[in-house]
Amino acid sequence: MGRQLKFKIFRFNPQNPESVPRMEVFSLDETDSMTLFIALNRIREEQDGSLQFEFCCRAGICGSCAMVINGRPGLACHTKTKDLPDEITLTPLPVFELVGDLSVDTGSWFREMYNKVESWVHTDKVFDPNAIEDPMDNAIAEEIYELDRCVECGSCVAACGTARLRDDFMGATALNRLGRFVIDPRDKRTDEQYFEVIGSDEGIFGCMGLLACEDVCPKNLPLMNQLSYLRRKMGVVALKQIFKK
Amino acid sequence: MQTIYKDVLIIGAGLAGERAAAEAAGAGLSAVCLSIVPARRSHSAAAMGGMQAALGNSVMGEGDSTDVHFADTVKGSDWGCDQEVARLFADTAPIEMRRLCDWGVPWNRVVPGKSKYFKGGKQFDKEEKEEKRGLITARNFGGTAKWRTCYVSDGTGHSVLYTMDNRCAQLGVEVHDKSEAIALIQDGKTCYGAIARSLRTGELIAYVAKATMVATGGFGKIYKASTNAVICDGGVHGAVLDTGVVPLGNMEAVQFHPTGIVPTDILVTEGCRGDGGTLLDVNEERFMHIYEPDKAELASRDVVARWMTHHMRLGKGVPSPYGEHLWLDIRHLGADHITGKLREVYEICTSFLGVDPIHQLIPVRPTQHYSMGGVRTNKDGAAYGLKGLFSAGEAACWDMHGFNRLGGNSLAETVVAGGIVGGKIVEFLKDYECEIPTAEITRTAAKQQQRIDDMISGKNGNENVYKVREAMQNALDKGAHVFRTEEGLTECVETLQAVLKRARSIGLQTDGYGASPELSAALKIEGQVKLALCVAYGALQRRESRGSHNREDYPARNDRDWLTRTLAYWKNPDDDLPTLEYEDATPSFEMPPGDRGYGKMQIITADSKEES
Amino acid sequence: MSFDLPVTAAKSGKTDAILDWLQMISGVALIIFVFMHMTLVSSVLINPGIMDAIAHTYEANYMAQVGGPLLFLLFLFHFYLAARKIPFRLEGQKTIWAHAKMLNHRDTWLWIVQAASAMIILIMGSIHMWAVLSDLPITAARSAARMQSGPWVYFYLLLAPLVVLHVVAGLYRIAVKWGVAKDYSREKLNKIAIGLGIAFIVIGLATIVRFMTLAV
């Protein structure tokens, strides 16, 4: 108890013509089990009601609250202040468009992503309300869920040097998303069709193996394994296409 | 001001909203969903446990049927539900689960062979059948006769919502996130859409549609300690109440979940108890079996929450700086189970509490969790009072939950109701024409702009919205919680009336530019306090105990006088109490009122002569 | 990912795929070369005679005369491939440096080290190859003479560690990019890489010392 925390927070409201980007300092007494969710809300309610940030579930489930915490992208709601030094620097996620202060627009980015990777099951099966479901091996279902756990927080994209250098790089989350469909037997896309989507420098071949995605992902998704799996798979597709000709 | 025209406007992009949107878009209508957050961050994503449907694939679900599911639901509701709706729900749920399966939900499947399971802390064996291999399996949940809860590890809501949003993306449903609806466009007879405020720029946008649907989820955040997301704040419920003609049903029926963790109020799933977790008191002894010898920890939520509160009152609670609590024990389930099937729980305990549930006990207490009440609709999902207005999901009082909803029934409700109501909207729009209500649009928009300007200029006063909100939350936490009394509720109503005055004189402390969060809070505070009054006043008037509504001074369920649904109207904007009306709980009885089989309580039957 | 683009699938990138394969293969080829190079040069540690013998075999088989220029081409080719990923514009340079500083993340820094060392290796390696290949045959004595004349020793003292850094980082990168290592074996791989790096630097420096002390 009793630490005095110093928060250095990025401030900028693009809607206010007088606002300029700057860092602002707020002080707060630390309390037991304090998280950044608690701290930021206290700052807003007690010190500056205009402070913008995103929280929704406040339980590490929805992915709303990613921001750069002392240099690392991560979920603010499950970051405990007791794991941080006295001085805490908070900035918004890079790559995504800024809405104001710590709030960025992940929604538009991810929507673009769904459309790019066509993030849905491709099948011509027509649903029959009277039939029982097609059986699936439970192990496969669990494998799919393992990849489906991404909460679209955007941390992996913000932490990726490639994504920051190249505007058109899809990022680990998009590649992981496609990978989820690759292993789903319900999706009838062929490897060649998947290649059309991610078989380029915008996709899997743009990844330089920086592994920051793997290291910051708050859900601990197996991104490193997933990316190398896709690289091999898509690499083989390319070779096959060449030798077929 | 920008005006956007669509066939269907859906406020809310959670499971209920998106399921309805998929139905409308599938029928070739243009549909747009509004949402405060990107669709996939909607609170449906937070549901971990699962959704109920009588598929009966697991050996523990053998003999299950839609009839058994129906009966569980009605008993769960303490006969407060609309039985036609409950029937419709139970019959449709299995079909919807299979549809979700086709759309891509990675349901956990039946694995044939022997396996262990826990019940009440003891270990049992079961053997799944070979012929069911690979079909959707189920887990155990409170208040059900069979294992019926379909699940995806511990991320059911997440996976289903992601699948649903994928489906919507495929169908071209537009989702306008960071758009917050603040008022309905209506003329007292017909609803024409809504005015929304952009949470990117702060601009007002008019959404004009032939059919409007409210699917904004629960309003738990009018309580201080709630498992709900911060956006579950009842903003649109306030706007609906504001019409003066649409009632909210059964607002006093608020569910408290037995296992919210202390102090952060995050839910740990029912699955913990379903899988064999036990509740312990200050002496680290089990107690639920004393009160509920049969179901013990697995009785329905209202019952468990009640006994927990009761047990703490006997002095058996664990003292802590954040108030008293009890313990949830899942240690005996083992590391594999906890880090596998209950991984999310494991993560919550370690990252929010610093507790390792493999070796340590989890501090829990009953916490506001679910709003059974909401926008009152008929069984087609059409709201009472306004043509062209619909509602589904937690936001609605469709009313299959009555006074207590069963775990796993609400997530199932979102997709079942979303599908049914979406279909009804399609029917409704078949030959429906309405004029573009230009005057109403401008009038509503101007009124909202005026409110904004007044708050920024401080014309009505300079009450701090955050303080007012806290006063409201504290009043409810104190007076309208698990146990309720005449005295406590009267005080609660009076406090809230005073808070309502303050809510009407909010002035911003900051400039209100752009997506100002202070302005967002200020715009809905008056509506929220009105909701709080609907809850407290409805509870004060309902002089019986039913489901989650527990009156200590009226402990009996009174089927003679109170087999009814409360309808709360706010007839005049300046009123400081809602106008309450009542209707029959159900138009017909497939299952006459009786004993639930758990949560022993006294019942005053319809033909009883005794004084209540 | 950029916004406002019409919604289309990413451009088909068979070329990108092939270039990525080639980048990896050129890297591996260069690694093999570096091993061969080390056996040649560092054999002087055991005995200058052995080095002379190895050099002689290479030259007898024309590996130096033909292989040298071919290697130079491979060197340039690898540069061309890898350079696709290096930001040459000031803005990109700023972004990536700021990013690495902000993130303070080992593998991101490692890439910067790799890219930066690459630029120096490109220049120094070319000079070195020119010097050696225009002064055949290779013998321990000639090398020692070069080493002991003028600033060459400093040249090698810089080049040797840089090459090791770049090569070890390259090995690590290929392993993680192509899945030779999985997430659970990453730490082990990391230890191996560090061990390998230290060993190579020690051998390299010892070689330089040996040349310096070798009587001309």
Ligand SMILES: Cc1cc2nc3c(=O)[nH]c(=O)nc-3n(C[C@H](O)[C@H](O)[C@H](O)COP(=O)(O)OP(=O)(O)OC[C@H]3O[C@@H](n4cnc5c(N)ncnc54)[C@H](O)[C@@H]3O)c2cc1C
């Ligand atoms: C922690 C937790 C766990 C749960 N677990 C289970 C479970 O295991 N099983 C089960 O059956 N049920 C569970 N529930 C209940 C269930 O999750 C919800 O009842 C259900 O998801 C509600 O879905 P919905 O579609 O009605 O609303 P939500 O998913 O809450 O969606 C509401 C939508 O409305 C939008 N919105 C809100 N206000 C506005 C506004 N003013 N303008 C525009 N948009 C707005 C939001 O952005 C959001 O998109 C759980 C609930 C909680 C809190």
Ligand code: HEM
């Ligand atoms: C002895 C000489 C060299 C050797 C042995 C070598 C080896 C390697 C290896 C093995 C890789 C990994 C390849 C991959 O990731 O697919 C690599 C990557 C790289 N090399 Fe070299 N290299 C050499 C010289 C150079 C030169 C001269 C340059 C350029 C100026 C260069 C620039 C790069 C860059 C930028 C990368 C990173 C590519 C990426 O991250 O995708 N290298 N090198």
Ligand code: HEM
């Ligand atoms: C075919 C091409 C090459 C030949 C024949 C060759 C040969 C030699 C020889 C003979 C030496 C001993 C010192 C000297 O004579 O000056 C030497 C040293 C060295 N070479 Fe090369 N070399 C070649 C390519 C390269 C390349 C491409 C690199 C790296 C980019 C490189 C890096 C070094 C280094 C660092 C040393 C110092 C010795 C050490 O510390 O190991 N060489 N090389």
Ligand code: SF4
């Ligand atoms: S992959 Fe991980 S870091 Fe990336 S968006 Fe998903 S959850 Fe966030």
Ligand code: F3S
């Ligand atoms: S950080 Fe970026 S470069 Fe690849 S390994 Fe991860 S996507």
Ligand code: FES
């Ligand atoms: S608020 Fe949902 S993840 Fe942090």
